[in-house]
Amino acid sequence: MSTQQGGRFFFNVDWITILIYVALCTIGFVNIYASIYNPDTSTLFNFGSNYGKQLIFILTALVLGFSILLLDAKFFSVFSPIVYGITMLLLMAVLVVGRKVAGNQAWIPLGSFRLQPSELAKFGTALLIARYVGNFNPKFRDIKSIFFAGLIICFPLLLIMLQPDTGSALVFLAFMFPLYREGLSGYFLLIFLGMIVLFIADFLVPMSILIPIIVVVGGFFAYQNKRKQKMMFSMIIATVVAIVYLFVVKLAYEKVLEPHQRTRIEIILGLKTDPKGAGYNVIQSKIAIGSGQITGRGFLEGTQTKYGYVPEQSTDFIFSTIGEEWGFIGCTVVIALYIFLLLRVINLAERQRSTFSRVYGYCVASIIFFHVFINIGMTIGIIPVIGIPLPFISYGGSSLWSFTVLLFIFLKLDSNRMGFI
């Protein structure tokens, strides 16, 4: 690579995205510092502590990110099956040699450092989906293409479910957005939405009321379409499927889900209150965020944060620190940064000439969106407790690096959008 080429690279790189990225990482560092800060022991900056480590993670992530920018853009498309393959092997390996942390066998110990393959699997899968769509340009009108795309997504999803790490597995549903963009019928999204609604209704409304409602609604739509036989049949089938689904959910809920997951769902649905048990995290997180009020208590002034009332505060519940110390204003700024980043990435994706880059861009935006939505939603009590990190902000090397790689691959592709892949 010539220097001229290198100069062109950095000229073409979307610096606005990188600025947002750095801003989010800085916010992360500041709030991790606050979460860990202890008024008695903290004196000087300490590299041995978690905020010290996070600084190292951020610096290495930057190095990693800029190294990616120096790679050849063709590399990602060409090697995507291999990357995917490696991450799948790691996912299988973790089931064998993985270390169990908090009930999830998600970590492979590598010396003093632990690797979380589920994080890597996200961009492995994103790359392969992009490659698949880029190469074959399926419009997802036929069963075959849906099946292939589904296979690429569901294979890692199932492997992660086996760990079992439901939270990380759920993130793979984010790939519905890029597929939708590329032509997957909107009905899939609606059906998916319907499944969620029915799932919730299953807990809140007894079967004896729910089934007649479904039958009446289904019957009504079937009657509306009595002229179009095909539609009428689909409606009847949909009704039957919905009812079967209800029973499957009930059964799966009781047989498949872990007791703690069941409790979490029940707490969110308001069926159970358990302030000292499973609901403790959420209650404390809400108290911390709520106590921030409009302007927040100020840096290092949050009592809930300082005195350790929110468990897992530097990782999954980092948003509670932001909420307490920076208030509604701080929360709004963070959410605005994310939305700005997401919209930016999608706009960048749309200007790509290659389908591969566009699909990959959508994958990046969707994955980040899922993490942000689930994580923040969990800290403010509108989503069950699902342990996934807040991108770029939560403490942890694996997650920061994988998000950095995810994002910077896209930036690289974008900087090279005029070239050929």
Added chain:
Amino acid sequence: MDNLFNRKYIIQGLFIVVALILLGQLFYIQVASDRYFLSANSNVLRKKYTFPARGIIMDRNNKVLVQNEPVYDLMVTPNLVKPFDTMALCNIIGIDMKGFHKRFNKARNQSRYQRSVFEKQLSVQTYAALQERLSRFVGFETQNRTVRHYPDSVAGQFFGYVKEVTEKDIEQSNGYYRPGDYIGKAGVERQYNDVLQGERGVENTIYNARNVPQGSYLNGKFDTLATSGETLVSSLDIRLQKLGEQLLHNKVGSIVAIEPSTGEVLAFVSSPTYDPNLMVGRQQGNNYMDIFGSPNRPFTVRPLSGYYSPGSSFKPLDALIGLQEGVIDPNTTFNCPGGYWAGNHLVRCEHVDGPISLRRGLARSCNTYACYVFQKLMTQSKYKNKIAAYDDWQAKVRKFGIGSKLDLDMPFERKGRLFTSEEYTKRFGKYWGYTTIISLAIGQGEMSATPLQMANIMAVIANRGYYIKPHLIKGIGEKKDVKEEYLVKNSVGIDQRHFGPVIDGMQDAVNAPYGTARDSAIPDILMCGKTGTVQNPHGKNHSVFIGFAPRDNPKIAIAVIVENAGFGSAYAAPIASYITETYLTGKLSGNRVDRAEWMKKQVVLPEVPRPKQKYLPKDTTGKTTAPATAPATTPQLPQVPKPTAAAADKIVENKNIQNTK
């Protein structure tokens, strides 16, 4: 690009919608609701309260009437408790296992992390036994507080009592009180609660999530020390108070003694009484129920809430108003043929004196004289009609304090009773006149006064024309501040020169051979007074005496009422004389010591309880005095019955025939 390009907006729109949902929930928990903010503080802050000692109360001679004794509350912080020998703890504080679990669960339901009271008010002895082993009962600690102690065991109604605050108190105090605080519920403890209670101290400590203290909150910016309540100096003379309670022992009634020149109440006796120490400590609830249920209602503060017709003791007021209005002069005589004809009805006298003067009329308690004066007052030519005449008379009587509160510094004062002309019109219709209400002249009829008001009237006469609002607390705090209203002289609108002749009559009532209370004369002291025998529709007549002494430069004005004890001269007058003599000379002279001892032993109790029907007094017509709603529940608190219009005239007659002297 194809039409799929539009899906970009759907996805971006979805992102924005979700972001708005998140912001909406954030707005709710951070801005709209302060619930979480408050929860955050209760998470972190533990307030430790230190309780102030209530202010002490002294009598007028600086003798301590109320002091504080240490007691100990056993506190528990449920989540700190480790398994221990519960039986041992139960034995020390005297509860059983059931009680232990009840208390422990109650504390745990309140809060696992905050301390709450496990057992209240352990004595010093229990505390000593407990303290030795407290280290074995992890999670338990003691907190000291003080409770009241009344060394003389007298004046229960004056002191009132202190109790733990109720839910209602907490609500009404806007959060000032917390469960476990004490508040004065009656008497001085209630009236001066704000002054007596002092300020609670508080220590704010920050605790981390593992309930380990992390130092004081904001360097103790909001911490305070407990400050004790202010000292009160009472106007009571504890010697008189004790003597009064002894004299009224086994009797029902009141003694109120006032220093006329200052309005200070010297004795405030309500009998039956109770030992204020019973209303302290762990047995408070049980004792309360016992006292509450005992006959003659010891909790009733009779000096303030007992309604009595003043009876003959009202006659000095007749004379004073008559003199002031000029309808009589000191030399006016009326003829007493043994009664006064009011229309067709006779108001009888106890005596037949023929021509009788003002002085003698008062000394002999002549009903005829009083009625003539009343008649003259009501028929003055200056009045347009009877309404104007009565209203004017009634306003003059009110100036003496009858019919309105005297604002004594005690709760639950009642104002007495004096009808307005409207009320008479309402009761009798258009046609009533001075003959209809002639019984007012002799202090009967639609007139009731509390013992305090009667004593105050004596203070007015002793002062020759004014009174100072009676009060029980004469100094507040270290500087012994006196409330300004207790320095104001309230004039009753009678010129000073008119008091001489009336006081002459009252002097004779006690000291002349023909006086009604001559047996109660005090050697070497000129006591002026007036007996009353008050008709009581519920039983025997009440014995009343009001007076002051000495005649010149009076030091004490007194009202004594002994319920159901008959003639005023029989019980009330001697009791008043013993109190007066003791106050003025410090002792009783000669055989009066033995007579006072005899008096202390007398038992004059109303016959209670009796079935309702038996309250019908035999000497009156059932029609007039036995309304179906006769307050059988308050037999010892007489109220003048409400007669019907038709029966009104008869009452006048009935009431006077034998009962007023």
